Amino acid sequence: MSPRATIADVARLAGVHPGTVSRALNRKTEGQVNAETASRVRAVAKQLGYVPNSIARGLRTSSSMTIGVIIPDLTNPIFPPIVRGIDSHLAPRGYSAFVVNTDGSDATERLLFESLVQRQVDGFIFATGHSGHSIAGEAYERGIRAVMVNRDSRGVPYPAVVGDDAQGIRESVEHLGRLGHRRIAHIAGPPTFSTSQVRAEAFVAACADLGIRGEVFRAPAYSVEAGQSVMDSVLDGSGFRPTAVVAGNDLLALGVYHSLRLHGLSIPEDVSVVGFNDMPFAGDFQPPMTTVRTPHFDLGVESARLLLNQIESSALTALRVMLPVELIVRASTGPAPENPSFD
Amino acid sequence: MSPRATIADVARLAGVHPGTVSRALNRKTEGQVNAETASRVRAVAKQLGYVPNSIARGLRTSSSMTIGVIIPDLTNPIFPPIVRGIDSHLAPRGYSAFVVNTDGSDATERLLFESLVQRQVDGFIFATGHSGHSIAGEAYERGIRAVMVNRDSRGVPYPAVVGDDAQGIRESVEHLGRLGHRRIAHIAGPPTFSTSQVRAEAFVAACADLGIRGEVFRAPAYSVEAGQSVMDSVLDGSGFRPTAVVAGNDLLALGVYHSLRLHGLSIPEDVSVVGFNDMPFAGDFQPPMTTVRTPHFDLGVESARLLLNQIESSALTALRVMLPVELIVRASTGPAPENPSFD
DNA sequence: TTGAAAGCGCTAACAG
DNA sequence: CTGTTAGCGCTTTCAA
Numbered sequence: 001m002s003p004r005a006t007i008a009d010v011a012r013l014a015g016v017h018p019g020t021v022s023r024a025l026n027r028k029t030e031g032q033v034n035a036e037t038a039s040r041v042r043a044v045a046k047q048l049g050y051v052p053n054s055i056a057r058g059l060r061t062s063s064s065m066t067i068g069v070i071i072p073d074l075t076n077p078i079f080p081p082i083v084r085g086i087d088s089h090l091a092p093r094g095y096s097a098f099v100v101n102t103d104g105s106d107a108t109e110r111l112l113f114e115s116l117v118q119r120q121v122d123g124f125i126f127a128t129g130h131s132g133h134s135i136a137g138e139a140y141e142r143g144i145r146a147v148m149v150n151r152d153s154r155g156v157p158y159p160a161v162v163g164d165d166a167q168g169i170r171e172s173v174e175h176l177g178r179l180g181h182r183r184i185a186h187i188a189g190p191p192t193f194s195t196s197q198v199r200a201e202a203f204v205a206a207c208a209d210l211g212i213r214g215e216v217f218r219a220p221a222y223s224v225e226a227g228q229s230v231m232d233s234v235l236d237g238s239g240f241r242p243t244a245v246v247a248g249n250d251l252l253a254l255g256v257y258h259s260l261r262l263h264g265l266s267i268p269e270d271v272s273v274v275g276f277n278d279m280p281f282a283g284d285f286q287p288p289m290t291t292v293r294t295p296h297f298d299l300g301v302e303s304a305r306l307l308l309n310q311i312e313s314s315a316l317t318a319l320r321v322m323l324p325v326e327l328i329v330r331a332s333t334g335p336a337p338e339n340p341s342f343d
Numbered sequence: 344m345s346p347r348a349t350i351a352d353v354a355r356l357a358g359v360h361p362g363t364v365s366r367a368l369n370r371k372t373e374g375q376v377n378a379e380t381a382s383r384v385r386a387v388a389k390q391l392g393y394v395p396n397s398i399a400r401g402l403r404t405s406s407s408m409t410i411g412v413i414i415p416d417l418t419n420p421i422f423p424p425i426v427r428g429i430d431s432h433l434a435p436r437g438y439s440a441f442v443v444n445t446d447g448s449d450a451t452e453r454l455l456f457e458s459l460v461q462r463q464v465d466g467f468i469f470a471t472g473h474s475g476h477s478i479a480g481e482a483y484e485r486g487i488r489a490v491m492v493n494r495d496s497r498g499v500p501y502p503a504v505v506g507d508d509a510q511g512i513r514e515s516v517e518h519l520g521r522l523g524h525r526r527i528a529h530i531a532g533p534p535t536f537s538t539s540q541v542r543a544e545a546f547v548a549a550c551a552d553l554g555i556r557g558e559v560f561r562a563p564a565y566s567v568e569a570g571q572s573v574m575d576s577v578l579d580g581s582g583f584r585p586t587a588v589v590a591g592n593d594l595l596a597l598g599v600y601h602s603l604r605l606h607g608l609s610i611p612e613d614v615s616v617v618g619f620n621d622m623p624f625a626g627d628f629q630p631p632m633t634t635v636r637t638p639h640f641d642l643g644v645e646s647a648r649l650l651l652n653q654i655e656s657s658a659l660t661a662l663r664v665m666l667p668v669e670l671i672v673r674a675s676t677g678p679a680p681e682n683p684s685f686d
Numbered sequence: 687t688t689g690a691a692a693g694c695g696c697t698a699a700c701a702g
Numbered sequence: 703c704t705g706t707t708a709g710c711g712c713t714t715t716c717a718a
Contacts, residue, residue, distance in 0.1 A: 006695055017705045022697055029697090034703060049485075054461045055401045056695035059710050064398060075423040077623065084417055084444060091443075091455075096462065098439050101427060112434075118397045119439065142392075254627055280420065284597055286629035349711055360689045365713055372713090377687055399711035402694050 005048040014044040021045070025052065058120065067307065068116035069099045070109060071127040076222075076251075077279040078296055079127065082149060085300020086125060093308060095122075102128055110135055117144070123307045125149055126158075145310045149303035150296075152194035153319075159310070161303040161321045165195055165276075166202035168292035168325040169246065172274045173206035173214070175290075175327060176244045180336035181272065183213045185242035187230050187252045189222045199248055199276065215240050219252055227255020235263050243271060243336045250275035250282055250291055253332075257285065268334030278328050288330035295323050348391040357387040364388070368395065401463065410650065411459035412442045413452060414470040419565075419594075420622040421639055422470065425492060428643020429468060436651060438465075445471055453478055460487070466650045468492055469501075488653045492646035493639075495537035496662075502653075504646040504664045508538055508619075509545035511635035511668040512589065515617045516549035516557070518633075518670060519587045523679035524615060526556045528585035530573050530595045532565045542591055542619065558583050562595055570598020578606050586614060586679045593618035593625055593634055596675075600628065611677030621671050631673035638666050 011018040023029040024041040058064040071079050083099055102109040113135045123145035126136055136156045139146055148160040186203040189196035200216050207214030219226040247253035253275030260271055267273055267287055275291035282289040302321050309317045354361040366372040367384040401407045414422050426442055445452040456478045466488035469479055479499045482489055491503040529546040532539035543559050550557030562569040590596035596618035603614055610616055610630055618634035625632040645664050652660045
């Protein structure tokens, strides 16, 4: 790296004081400088290939223009759109994001959180789903700005941006009800995730409203494997014979697909399946999956917006933003079988 | 944010000089300090909740312990594993990554590149596929450390980490050849991507070797839509009637699926399809996709390794690392039809 | 082994 | 409108 030009170099060559260069080059202060001087400074800066050092600026202004984004796992397909949504709001405002993955480990989360604090991030966006020993509470006590996305804040007084999961589940159950289903299983995610709870409760409530027999089964993780093994145990040993399954998310639904296929059952002729999230390419599965679309990109945008509000105006903002979801009906749901093949 | 404790606060409370605190708290220099003093300093630091300010440190040491990662689009499923691979190598070494998305725009790429230079990143990983006006050349002239991943460096003397695409295509064609296919189409990606060229050339060479009639068609983008419309035009107006398609990547292959389905053709009975990348859930498509698996995570790890080598030891490293790929045979390929339905 | 002092590059408060 | 000065928090040379 050739030694980069500094503000002092520009000042020398332009024959002005470094302070003047700083003023000429900054939007907010360029009005304080003679237009001629300013343009001369800019010319010299360009000539020298001067690039402001935002580390130095950050030290002086004690703001790094940087946000920490803590997610469980970027390869989980719901997170890339969230991250891009966040970034789409931050980038035009001069902020950059550090995105880190916890892989569901509290210890990792704590470590990464500390390393981002060291890096002087101006705030955090937490998308880690579990509600166990999350560091959000501690962050709050340290006076750190943050927002929750895709999870509830559960006692921690940070704003939260979530999809209307309850509504999505309700629509799923109603859709199945209209197709004649009267025995429906819900494969719920781990109870430590706030989303699991909301969805399971909404499922139970919707079934009760519609006079449908609904049973909840808990998966140990939001994964294909978990979905498959839970569905296996429903089919093999639960005594409950659903004609439809409402899965806690698309990954679990995919696991249900696998289990059903291995049991020689077809979708939707024998059993209908509904997912949750409308992950990319859900329409290309076998069969194309009926699922609830959550506006992940917008979730990201909103969370970034709320965070910057907090940071820049220290204004109190809405404690909770709930975005609408939409049931996408594809081919994995159909009329309830007249004589369920496994009765 | 309550004012954070600084090194000066710790020094005062521990009754030592700030310089001593710095030495006591840094791995490399703690040997220069009396063990007793050091442990007293550490105790005070913990008591005050002291967190080192890495911005200040960066200013002093002129190293931000930060890497810029420039990709086209995080929601393209090949990138999350690459990014996680990069991060898995960086994080344990104290580095963090800024990941930015260009959406294929040169202007955006330039803008983001400059903003990362301002942020004093210690190096770049370029995963932007196109070879047009990439800023890599300019970066090199400015003496900036960088590595290319999943694309060739094409004249720019940065190290590159790529999958063995040619081998993957060769295996695909051989696989189809063994199944009896003698007329194969290749839907290639845009010629501005180095991967497109490598794959297309390998396709032509493999067909020649095996006495197979192979035709190359160019898609304007690596997308489902592009794959579909190119396949449409192959079927509707090209005069060439392939019994198999080797797609430039999985997205194009998915487009081919759509086109075939709309033309009333079944996969693989009428036409076999091979993808490239083995994106997540490729095995859950309809039908499960035969495709070439590229070790994306490892591509990321290797690129980070090469970059840190360059940065930390300024050692010259391998100019090119090529990782092996693997053909994953699923259900989208089958025997060539005896009497192709559209002959 | 520790203290003193300088300075990384920038911005901001204060003069003039 | 511009120059002066100080200092953000840290590391690091030089002395002691």
